[in-house]
Structures are given as structure tokens and as C-alpha cells.
Amino acid sequence: MSAALIVSGLRAGYGGKPVLHGVDLAVAQGSALTIVGPNGSGKSTLLKAIAGQIPVQAGTIAMGDTDLTRMSAQGRTRAGLVFVPQEGNVFRNMTVRENLRLGWDFHHRGAAGRLSVKLDAVLQLFPEIKPHMHTPAGLLSGGQRQMVAVASAMMLDPRVLVLDEPSAGLSPRNARLLFEIIDRIRQTGLTLLMIEQNVQLGLSVAEQGLVLVMGHVRHRAPASELAQDTSLAALFLGASGSHDAPATTVFE
Numbered sequence: 001m002s003a004a005l006i007v008s009g010l011r012a013g014y015g016g017k018p019v020l021h022g023v024d025l026a027v028a029q030g031s032a033l034t035i036v037g038p039n040g041s042g043k044s045t046l047l048k049a050i051a052g053q054i055p056v057q058a059g060t061i062a063m064g065d066t067d068l069t070r071m072s073a074q075g076r077t078r079a080g081l082v083f084v085p086q087e088g089n090v091f092r093n094m095t096v097r098e099n100l101r102l103g104w105d106f107h108h109r110g111a112a113g114r115l116s117v118k119l120d121a122v123l124q125l126f127p128e129i130k131p132h133m134h135t136p137a138g139l140l141s142g143g144q145r146q147m148v149a150v151a152s153a154m155m156l157d158p159r160v161l162v163l164d165e166p167s168a169g170l171s172p173r174n175a176r177l178l179f180e181i182i183d184r185i186r187q188t189g190l191t192l193l194m195i196e197q198n199v200q201l202g203l204s205v206a207e208q209g210l211v212l213v214m215g216h217v218r219h220r221a222p223a224s225e226l227a228q229d230t231s232l233a234a235l236f237l238g239a240s241g242s243h244d245a246p247a248t249t250v251f252e
């Protein structure tokens with residue numbers, strides 16, 4: 001299978017100081033890669049660099065034949081790389097329908113024709129938000145809001161969907177529900193890259209896993225293999241700057 005997303009030798013950080021020290025990764029077309037790692041290892045920084053929210057200091061990012069390295073964040077979205085950040089991913093004072101519609105308007109520049117068809121298709125994947133279409137997103141539960149954020153991203157017809165800790169702040173039950181949906185949208189053939197604090201949950205929907213430690217790729221393996229790897233638990237709980245990573249959250 002060809003790679004939908006290829007990151008090579010990526011160096012990025014803040015104020016000229018690198019957090020990522022030459023990261024390489026590839027996500028095969030139609031597959032999912034979950035990145036895990038201790039707190040502060042650079043996971044969010046990696047996604048921000050891929051999404052164009054912080055500049056690349058060295059290395060390249062490509063989606064298929066398209067070089068994204070110097071492209072604006074908006075340009076990357078238009079090219080099909082759709083990023084759902086951990087926070088601020090919905091407009092709270094707009095209804096669910098208005099949030100979903102925004103994605104459509106961005107992608108189709110106002111062409112109203114097939115909006116209802118697309119809405120129906122997306123809502124089939126997210127039946128849980130259907131009863132709340134006219135509710136302001138700010139009045140939903142955290143879990144429902146995350147669903148709206150991912151559903152809004154799906155309105156953009158992503159070639160590659162990038163999720164930053166989708167289960168953050170959710171109860172275990174809501175996190176499991178959200179991951180059932182993520183698994184459902186995976187079945188549509190979507191290419192997915194995500195970071196996830198809940199290692200077992202994150203790896204459960206992916207083919208491949210990658211462990212990032214202090215801005216370096218420490219390990220990459222099939223997700224099912226990584227999920228069994230007992231040394232991974234030690235890494236999170238050990239001396240890798242991860243003392244504040246609660247075992248119950250990471251390995252529940």
C-alpha cells in the first residue's frame with residue numbers, strides 16, 4: 001500500500017528551540033497510526049507541525065505527491081489534511097448543525113447543493129449527535145462535543161484525519177463510545193493519524209503504533225504488538241520525565 005502521509009527528518013519546536021529531533025513516520029493509505037509517549041515527549045508538537053500550526057525547522061511533510069512542508073495550515077486543510085485539535089475544536093455558541101455546515105462551506109465555498117446528502121452520510125457515522133442538531137455545541141457534554149468536532153472534520157472529506165488526544169477529558173465510558181465511532185469511521189477507508197493518552201484505547205483502532213520519547217521515535221511496531229509490550233508501561237512510569245502520567249489513565 002502507498003503512503004498517504006510521509007514525515008521525514010522533522011525538526012520543529014518553539015522560539016527556534018527544537019522539541020522534535022528528526023522524526024520519521026509514514027501512514028499507509030487507508031490505515032491508522034497511533035502515537036503514544038510520556039507527557040512532554042513532543043506528541044502535540046508533532047501534530048501541530050504536521051498541521052502547519054508551527055513552522056518546520058528542518059525535514060519534510062508530504063501527503064501523497066503533495067509537499068506540505070511550507071504550506072499554510074489552511075492550505076493543508078484544503079489539500080485534505082484535516083486536524084482536530086484537543087481544545088477549541090467546536091464553536092460553542094453555534095448549533096451542532098451550524099458547526100457541521102462550517103466545514104462544508106469551507107470545503108465547497110458555499111455550494112449548497114449536496115449539503116443535505118453529506119450531512120446524512122456524516123450523521124450515519126455519528127447517530128449520537130443527531131438528536132442535538134439544533135443545540136448550541138457549548139451545551140453538549142464533553143463526549144458529545146468531541147463527536148461534533150470529529151463529525152465537522154468529516155464534513156471536509158479528509159484524505160488524512162489527524163486527531164490530538166480525542167479522549168482527553170472524557171469519562172472512560174464516553175472515551176470508549178468515541179473510539180467505537182472512530183473505529184466506525186476507520187472502516188470507511190479513512191487514513192488516520194492520532195495521539196492518544198489512553199494507550200490501549202488508542203492502539204485498539206490502529207494498525208501501527210509509534211512511541212515518541214523526548215522528541216525522538218523510540219519504537220515503532222504493529223499496534224497489537226505494542227499494546228502487549230510490557231516495557232511500554234515501564235517507559236511511561238519510569239524516569240522519562242513522565243512522573244505526572246497517571247497509570248490508570250494511560251493503561252486503564
Ligand SMILES: Nc1ncnc2c1ncn2[C@@H]1O[C@H](COP(=O)(O)OP(=O)(O)OP(=O)(O)O)[C@@H](O)[C@H]1O
Binds near residue numbers: 041042044046
Ligand atoms: N507553545 C509552547 N511554547 C513553548 N514550549 C512549548 C509549547 N508547547 C509545548 N512546549 C514544550 O514542548 C515540549 C513538548 O510538549 P508537547 O505538548 O508537544 O508534548 P506532549 O507529548 O504532547 O505532552 P502531553 O502528553 O503532556 O500533552 C514540552 O517541553 C513543552 O513544555
